[in-house]
Amino acid sequence: MLLRSTIPPENPTAVQLKTILNLVERHKSFVYQEARWVNPKTKTEIEVHIEPRANGRAICSGCGKRAAGYDQLAERRFEFVPLWQIAVYFVCTMRRVDCPRCGVTVEKIPWCDGKNQLTTTYRWFLAGWAKRLSWKGVSEAFDTTWQNVFRSVKHAVSWGLAHRSLEGIESIGVDEVQWQKGHKYLTLVYQIDGGRKRLLWIGKDRTMKTFLRFFRMLGKQRCGKLKFVCSDMWKPYLRVIAKKAAQAIHVLDRFHIMQKMNKAIDEVRAGEARQMKADGYEPVLKHSRWCLLKRRENLTEKQTVKLSELLKYNLRSVRAHLQREDFQQFWEYVSPGWAGKFLDQWCTRTMRSQLEPMKKVARTLRNHRELLLNWFRAKGALSSGVVEGFNNKVKLTTRKSYGFRTYDAIETALYHNLGALPEPEFTHRFW
Ligand SMILES: [Zn+2]
Numbered sequence: 498m499l500l501r502s503t504i505p506p507e508n509p510t511a512v513q514l515k516t517i518l519n520l521v522e523r524h525k526s527f528v529y530q531e532a533r534w535v536n537p538k539t540k541t542e543i544e545v546h547i548e549p550r551a552n553g554r555a556i557c558s559g560c561g562k563r564a565a566g567y568d569q570l571a572e573r574r575f576e577f578v579p580l581w582q583i584a585v586y587f588v589c590t591m592r593r594v595d596c597p598r599c600g601v602t603v604e605k606i607p608w609c610d611g612k613n614q615l616t617t618t619y620r621w622f623l624a625g626w627a628k629r630l631s632w633k634g635v636s637e638a639f640d641t642t643w644q645n646v647f648r649s650v651k652h653a654v655s656w657g658l659a660h661r662s663l664e665g666i667e668s669i670g671v672d673e674v675q676w677q678k679g680h681k682y683l684t685l686v687y688q689i690d691g692g693r694k695r696l697l698w699i700g701k702d703r704t705m706k707t708f709l710r711f712f713r714m715l716g717k718q719r720c721g722k723l724k725f726v727c728s729d730m731w732k733p734y735l736r737v738i739a740k741k742a743a744q745a746i747h748v749l750d751r752f753h754i755m756q757k758m759n760k761a762i763d764e765v766r767a768g769e770a771r772q773m774k775a776d777g778y779e780p781v782l783k784h785s786r787w788c789l790l791k792r793r794e795n796l797t798e799k800q801t802v803k804l805s806e807l808l809k810y811n812l813r814s815v816r817a818h819l820q821r822e823d824f825q826q827f828w829e830y831v832s833p834g835w836a837g838k839f840l841d842q843w844c845t846r847t848m849r850s851q852l853e854p855m856k857k858v859a860r861t862l863r864n865h866r867e868l869l870l871n872w873f874r875a876k877g878a879l880s881s882g883v884v885e886g887f888n889n890k891v892k893l894t895t896r897k898s899y900g901f902r903t904y905d906a907i908e909t910a911l912y913h914n915l916g917a918l919p920e921p922e923f924t925h926r927f928w
Pocket residue numbers: 557558559560561562596597598599600602
């Protein structure tokens with residue numbers, strides 16, 4: 498006769514893999530069996546068999562309801578989060594059910610969906626690390642493929658997009674970023690509200706059609722609640738904003754205007770440097786690019802010396818630089834009226850300057866006078882650095898060695914890193 502006492506009493510301090518699994522990921526209708534080495538000699542992989550609880554009826558993967566058993570399929574292996582660089586697999590003999598609604602279907606299991614070979618937890622684990630490392634870095638750290646990392650991130654992104662809230666958006670900013678050689682652009686739309694800043698949407702190209710798709714995604718009602726829209730002077734964007742968010746104050750972004758001015762300075766400098774070289778002058782403009790483009794307070798010591806040297810010459814580049822420095826005052830105004838007066842004077846001075854690229858900027862600013870002055874009407878509600886900050890992060894993300902070849906991959910990476918997307922709640926965080 499077997500006595501109860503022959504079973505060793507459970508030791509509360511003993512830890513088994515099974516115990517840990519029940520702690521971190523317990524399933525109601527399935528139980529973990531003992532963990533085993535796949536190959537006791539090499540000891541590189543652990544398998545944990547999972548079995549349905551006795552009398553537990555399987556769930557139909559079609560409708561999510563319990564159904565009568567039909568038959569069993571061959572064993573399937575699912576990869577779980579590795580333990581100390583040892584691969585861990587769940588092994589399960591899947592059942593099929595005879596569902597009155599869906600017919601004969603495979604059962605639904607809680608640790609994985611669809612035909613995936615990676616468990617859902619492992620996919621979130623890889624996606625979580627992909628926020629800290631490049632995708633290649635993640636695949637190397639956890640000994641898996643780049644494709645597995647990419648698919649995991651894609652899964653996290655689609656879950657996040659499906660579960661995020663788009664309510665309460667009052668301020669948005671639109672920006673364009675070049676992402677491939679040639680004229681390939683992305684249109685990016687950000688939420689730039691005081692309490693919430695995130696990437697909302699990405700589209701290929703920078704046409705009216707592209708940007709219209711964002712407004713379609715947002716929906717008419719939410720578009721009607723927008724109070725501020727921030728953009729650069731790209732015409733297709735201006736047109737779409739006028740059409741789709743007419744009630745909002747449309748602000749031209751400080752960052753983009755100064756960027757335009759810097760481009761003009763650069764053009765003047767390049768032309769002048771070429772001219773000086775052709776005329777046989779000393780190359781005083783050599784290594785001058787950054788000291789002309791950067792704000793004075795951001796110059797390094799060396800650049801400051803270079804700039805003061807340049808200021809001695811009556812160079813076109815220096816004049817363009819001084820015009821830009823002069824314009825910085827514009828942003829310090831409080832009232833749109835005074836700012837407008839300053840703007841007009843600056844444009845008049847610049848139009849007399851004979852610096853063609855700068856004159857072009859002045860003409861553009863004149864043409865967009867009202868939108869520019871909206872900056873002061875919106876003052877306090879928008880911070881100028883937000884779009885610029887996102888712009889830098891986008892460039893960083895696209896530059897990082899993710900192995901991007903496709904639009905799909907870049908879109909996924911940007912949403913993942915900048916979208917502030919929600920994640921499901923986990924009983925245990927693995928990453
Ligand atoms: Zn069903």
